[in-house]
Amino acid sequence: MDLDDKGIATRAVHGAGAPDPATGAVVPAVSLATTFEQEAVGKPLAYEYSRSGNPTRTALETHLAVLEGASHGFAFASGLAAEDALLRTVPAGQHVLLPDDAYGGTIRLAVQVHAPAGLVVDTVDLTDLDAVAASWRPGTRMVWVETPSNPWLRIVDIEAISALAHDRGARVVVDNTFATPALQRPLDLGADVVVHSTTKYLGGHSDVVGGFAATRDDELAERIGFLQNAAGAVPGPLDCYLVHRGAKTLPLRMARHSESAAAVADLLAGHPAVRRVLYPGRPDHPGHAVAARQMSAFGGMVSMQVAAGEAAALEVCRRTEVFTLAESLGAVESLIEHPGRMTHASVTGTGNEVPADLVRLSVGIEDVDDLLADLQQALDGLA
Numbered sequence: 001m002d003l004d005d006k007g008i009a010t011r012a013v014h015g016a017g018a019p020d021p022a023t024g025a026v027v028p029a030v031s032l033a034t035t036f037e038q039e040a041v042g043k044p045l046a047y048e049y050s051r052s053g054n055p056t057r058t059a060l061e062t063h064l065a066v067l068e069g070a071s072h073g074f075a076f077a078s079g080l081a082a083e084d085a086l087l088r089t090v091p092a093g094q095h096v097l098l099p100d101d102a103y104g105g106t107i108r109l110a111v112q113v114h115a116p117a118g119l120v121v122d123t124v125d126l127t128d129l130d131a132v133a134a135s136w137r138p139g140t141r142m143v144w145v146e147t148p149s150n151p152w153l154r155i156v157d158i159e160a161i162s163a164l165a166h167d168r169g170a171r172v173v174v175d176n177t178f179a180t181p182a183l184q185r186p187l188d189l190g191a192d193v194v195v196h197s198t199t200k201y202l203g204g205h206s207d208v209v210g211g212f213a214a215t216r217d218d219e220l221a222e223r224i225g226f227l228q229n230a231a232g233a234v235p236g237p238l239d240c241y242l243v244h245r246g247a248k249t250l251p252l253r254m255a256r257h258s259e260s261a262a263a264v265a266d267l268l269a270g271h272p273a274v275r276r277v278l279y280p281g282r283p284d285h286p287g288h289a290v291a292a293r294q295m296s297a298f299g300g301m302v303s304m305q306v307a308a309g310e311a312a313a314l315e316v317c318r319r320t321e322v323f324t325l326a327e328s329l330g331a332v333e334s335l336i337e338h339p340g341r342m343t344h345a346s347v348t349g350t351g352n353e354v355p356a357d358l359v360r361l362s363v364g365i366e367d368v369d370d371l372l373a374d375l376q377q378a379l380d381g382l383a
């Protein structure tokens with residue numbers, strides 16, 4: 001079937017192509033083989049060794065590449081493994097610009113792993129194009145975008161950043177974990193590479209850790225493919241199968257996540273215990289106009305700053321019942337967490353530290369009335 005003229009929900013269901021020609025199976029087989037018979041010495045058939053390539057992984061890579069509108073897709077063992085491969089494409093001595101509010105693990109990877117190996121790393125507010133221009137160096141080769149960002153939910157204008165970076169000879173990576181290709185397709189907006197933690201919405205069920213990178217750039221794809229095999233941070237076939245299965249319902253889930261998150265953001269905005277709500281779907285969000293242009297809906301993540309400070313923020317996390325207190329995000333169940341002490345603890349004490357009154361919500365697909373009642377009781381209960 002030609003998917004070029006099909007909508008995102010049809011692509012999500014049929015992205016990897018027709019049923020298996022050998023058996024008619026409508027889902028890919030889980031190929032556990034690590035090695036494959038060769039026709040003659042040095043003459044493998046389609047596959048050779050499962051680190052280099054595996055049929056279940058190919059099915060996932062093809063599927064996710066279709067969703068992102070990419071010509072090349074690469075699955076990794078985690079989101080950070082995918083990010084690591086992309087950072088390795090920039091030679092030592094060259095410069096990468098990261099958002100100052102990137103996921104803490106991304107900053108830790110760049111600053112504590114790649115910078116000691118010679119990569120020059122700066123963080124900057126990517127919503128401020130003058131600041132980006134001022135941070136530019138002769139060796140700037142990559143601009144790393146995360147939009148919406150974790151946990152501030154800042155919105156970066158992908159088209160504008162891509163134009164600026166391309167004028168100056170740098171590539172643009174977009175971490176599309178929060179929006180997913182169901183809501184935002186960075187390659188169509190001019191970015192060079194998309195990266196995901198598939199652990200989140202693409203997997204969607206809190207049962208698999210994975211990563212993915214996709215591009216239309218043949219030269220870059222060759223390098224990423226080389227690194228995928230040479231460094232070997234590949235996902236196993238069962239993990240590939242789970243992410244692939246999750247991706248089929250992605251558009252359906254993202255619509256529900258977005259609808260419920262908007263209702264949650266409205267409830268929080270009207271509650272006296274909340275000082276500030278961060279949700280790009282709200283007209284008072286500074287990135288709302290850009291988000292409305294580059295996203296088809298605003299996603300399932302909502303952050304808030306609790307008026308009475310850190311102790312109250314921790315108390316809200318303790319009081320919710322439908323929202324489970326746990327790290328991670330993007331799955332069917334609603335989660336609540338305190339970024340300063342949990343997901344972003346690795347940037348505590350740096351310029352990228354997040355405030356102690358911040359609480360992050362991953363709004364799941366439960367009945368929205370139950371979610372609203374849970375948050376209402378948790379906030380009402382603050383003395």
Ligand SMILES: Cc1ncc(COP(=O)(O)O)c(C=O)c1O
Binds near residue numbers: 150175
């Ligand atoms: C936006 C974002 N990018 C990347 C990652 C890293 O992904 P993983 O945990 O799969 O390595 C995360 C993890 O929380 C994330 O939130």
